[in-house]
Amino acid sequence: MGGGDFGASFASAFIGKLAGPVASKLEKAMPGAGYVASALIGGTTSKIAGGKFANGAITGMMMFAVNDLQQNKSRRSQTPKKPKPDIDAGDKVIGVGGLLDDWVGPVKGLYEEKFFNEYVEWHDVSDRLPELVGQYEGRVTVVAHSWGADETMNLVADGMQVHQLITVDAVGWTRPDLQAVANNAVIWTNLDSTGTLFSSPADFIGTVGRSYNNAPLGYADNFYRSNANHAVICGIYCNPANHSFQPVSGFDIWRVDP
Numbered sequence: 001m002g003g004g005d006f007g008a009s010f011a012s013a014f015i016g017k018l019a020g021p022v023a024s025k026l027e028k029a030m031p032g033a034g035y036v037a038s039a040l041i042g043g044t045t046s047k048i049a050g051g052k053f054a055n056g057a058i059t060g061m062m063m064f065a066v067n068d069l070q071q072n073k074s075r076r077s078q079t080p081k082k083p084k085p086d087i088d089a090g091d092k093v094i095g096v097g098g099l100l101d102d103w104v105g106p107v108k109g110l111y112e113e114k115f116f117n118e119y120v121e122w123h124d125v126s127d128r129l130p131e132l133v134g135q136y137e138g139r140v141t142v143v144a145h146s147w148g149a150d151e152t153m154n155l156v157a158d159g160m161q162v163h164q165l166i167t168v169d170a171v172g173w174t175r176p177d178l179q180a181v182a183n184n185a186v187i188w189t190n191l192d193s194t195g196t197l198f199s200s201p202a203d204f205i206g207t208v209g210r211s212y213n214n215a216p217l218g219y220a221d222n223f224y225r226s227n228a229n230h231a232v233i234c235g236i237y238c239n240p241a242n243h244s245f246q247p248v249s250g251f252d253i254w255r256v257d258p
């Protein structure tokens with residue numbers, strides 16, 4: 001690395017540190033906005049200092065990511081483990097789709113018509129899901145996929161209590177208080193796909209969207225991993241008929257203990 005690039009990277013890191021509180025506020029208001037702001041600030045600073053925009057953008061975004069993870073870790077560690085809610089099981093299943101689940105007509109139709117009693121699109125989660133859960137007094141199974149799982153976990157962390165929560169390869173730029181999620185679900189089962197950035201188009205989307213990966217391990221009551229990709233894992237295990245979590249159609253699934 002040349003002297004100019006080093007100086008530009010240092011400037012990007014320094015200015016990024018100063019701008020961190022602003023980026024954090026943006027992130028809270030709109031998930032992902034803090035990363036975009038950090039990249040723009042870092043890239044612009046690097047360019048002004050004589051370096052490359054791309055290098056500065058990467059530096060700024062990486063610094064924000066580290067800070068964001070540290071803040072979330074600190075917040076989680078301060079939440080005590082509490083007794084589970086006193087909510088009986090029910091026979092109603094509510095599905096929550098991910099971003100692309102709503103755009104792919106056959107997938108959305110399959111979920112609505114065959115898998116669930118109610119289906120909530122990811123952009124309606126904050127409005128519709130608490131209403132539906134309240135209607136059944138929490139005696140439901142909520143099955144949530146991808147970005148919809150992230151939205152659902154945020155609601156549960158904030159106090160929405162359910163009998164059973166099943167999160168399927170959750171994706172999101174931020175993390176809710178995972179101990180609070182565990183505290184507010186009688187049974188929380190999390191499924192994680194082993195797919196990586198370039199293993200399939202679906203896994204590319206999941207990775208770029210920041211898959212939860214191991215984050216729920218140690219919080220969820222049950223943690224499973226499968227070699228089915230980000231989309232297929234839901235095609236199989238969002239189906240209540242497969243909630244015994246056994247291998248299906250050539251795809252493996254195994255339980256992981258903390």
